[in-house]
Amino acid sequence: MITTPLTTELVRGALELEPTERGLVPHRLTARARAQNTDPRLAMAEAQPAGVRLRFRTTAGVIELETLPTKVVYPGAPPRPDGVYDLLVDGKLAAQASTSGGDTVTVDLATGAGTHTSGPTGVVRFDGLPEHLKDVELWLPHNEITSLVALRTDAPVSPAPAPDRVWLHHGSSISHGSNAASPSTTWPALAAASAGVELINLGFSGNALLDPFTARALRDTPADLISVKLGINVVNADLMRLRAFGPAVHGFLDTIREGHPSAPLLVVSPLYCPIHERTPGPGDFDHSALAAGVVRFRATGEPGPGKLTLEVIREELARIVAQRQDPDLHHLDGLALYGPAEYAEFPLPDDLHPDPAAHRHIGARFAELAFGGPFA
Incomplete structure (x- = not known):
C-alpha cells in the first residue's frame, strides 16, 4: 500500500488544514475567524467537514483512509449514528462506510460546553474497485469532526481536475446537512453535483448569525458564485430585533462585496418552518419528547414589536436586496425551495430540519432556480 501526503490539492472544500499531533483537521473557518469566535457550538460546527472531500485520480482497487473521528454525545438524547463516508467513482456513488473508535465529546444541551475523552483512530476501507483510471471523491462525514491521519492505496494517486467554477455557500444547519442521509446528499452537495461546480460549504449548524468574521471568511475565499441563506438561526437564537437585523445584513453583504465586487451574489430567505413562521425565538428542545x-x-x-419571525425576515431580505440596486445581487424566496406544499409532502421530522427526501428536493430546486437563473 502507498501512503500519499494529504495536501490542499487532494483535500477540497476546506478553508484550512490544521496540523495537530493526531492528524490534519479540516476547518471551514480560517484561524483568524476561529480566534474571534467565543461560541463552542460554532467551534464544533465549523470543524465538522460538511462538503469536504478528498478528490484524486487513480487506478487503485483498494483505498484506505485512516481518521480520528470525534463522536458527539448529548445526554438524554438518542445516540447519534456513526458518521458516513461516501465514495464516488467518476461522479457516481460507489460505496459507503463508517468507522468506530475516535474521541468523544459529551455536550451540555443547556450551555453547549463539551467534555472531551480521547480514543483510537479508525480506518474506512474500500476494496474491489475497478482498476481503470478513474476520478475518486471520498466525502467526509458532514456532521462529525474528522482528523485526517493517512491515505493509503494500492496504486499511485494524483490530483483530479476541478470544475471550472467555484460556488461558495453559507447557511444554517440545513445547509450544513442536518438530517441528510450522507455527506454527498446534503442539498448543497446535490445542487453542486447537478450544476457541475466546485462546492465550498460554509453552512454552520445553529450559526448563520451574521458574524463579521464569517463575512470576512466569505470575502477572502476565492469564488465565482456566492450564496448566503439567512434568517432561521437569527430567529431561533433570538439574537436581535428588526432594528439590528437590517443593518447587520447590509454590513454582511458589504463585507462580501469588498472581496467579490461583481460576482453573482444570491440572498436566500428561510425555508418554511411552521414553528417559527409567526412565533419568535428562542427555539428549544421539546423536553417532553426528549424524555421519550x-x-x-x-x-x-x-x-412583540420588532421581534423577528420567518415571515418578517423574508419581507426584510427582499426589501434589502431591492434597496441595494446591485445588478449582480439577487434574491431567492426560500418558500420556492421548500414551502407549505413541500411541508405537506416532506414534513420536518423534528419540526426544524428536512429529511433526506426533502434535501433531494431542495437541491434539485436550487439547481433549477439558481443555476438555471442568476448563476447560469
Missing part, C-alpha cells in the same frame, strides 16, 4: 427519546424542537418566544 425523540428529538423535536419548539418555539418559545412571544410576538
Whole structure:
C-alpha cells in the first residue's frame, strides 16, 4: 500500500488544514475567524467537514483512509449514528462506510460546553474497485469532526481536475446537512453535483448569525458564485430585533462585496418552518419528547414589536436586496425551495430540519432556480 501526503490539492472544500499531533483537521473557518469566535457550538460546527472531500485520480482497487473521528454525545438524547463516508467513482456513488473508535465529546444541551475523552483512530476501507483510471471523491462525514491521519492505496494517486467554477455557500444547519442521509446528499452537495461546480460549504449548524468574521471568511475565499441563506438561526437564537437585523445584513453583504465586487451574489430567505413562521425565538428542545427519546424542537418566544419571525425576515431580505440596486445581487424566496406544499409532502421530522427526501428536493430546486437563473 502507498501512503500519499494529504495536501490542499487532494483535500477540497476546506478553508484550512490544521496540523495537530493526531492528524490534519479540516476547518471551514480560517484561524483568524476561529480566534474571534467565543461560541463552542460554532467551534464544533465549523470543524465538522460538511462538503469536504478528498478528490484524486487513480487506478487503485483498494483505498484506505485512516481518521480520528470525534463522536458527539448529548445526554438524554438518542445516540447519534456513526458518521458516513461516501465514495464516488467518476461522479457516481460507489460505496459507503463508517468507522468506530475516535474521541468523544459529551455536550451540555443547556450551555453547549463539551467534555472531551480521547480514543483510537479508525480506518474506512474500500476494496474491489475497478482498476481503470478513474476520478475518486471520498466525502467526509458532514456532521462529525474528522482528523485526517493517512491515505493509503494500492496504486499511485494524483490530483483530479476541478470544475471550472467555484460556488461558495453559507447557511444554517440545513445547509450544513442536518438530517441528510450522507455527506454527498446534503442539498448543497446535490445542487453542486447537478450544476457541475466546485462546492465550498460554509453552512454552520445553529450559526448563520451574521458574524463579521464569517463575512470576512466569505470575502477572502476565492469564488465565482456566492450564496448566503439567512434568517432561521437569527430567529431561533433570538439574537436581535428588526432594528439590528437590517443593518447587520447590509454590513454582511458589504463585507462580501469588498472581496467579490461583481460576482453573482444570491440572498436566500428561510425555508418554511411552521414553528417559527409567526412565533419568535428562542427555539428549544421539546423536553417532553426528549424524555421519550425523540428529538423535536419548539418555539418559545412571544410576538412583540420588532421581534423577528420567518415571515418578517423574508419581507426584510427582499426589501434589502431591492434597496441595494446591485445588478449582480439577487434574491431567492426560500418558500420556492421548500414551502407549505413541500411541508405537506416532506414534513420536518423534528419540526426544524428536512429529511433526506426533502434535501433531494431542495437541491434539485436550487439547481433549477439558481443555476438555471442568476448563476447560469
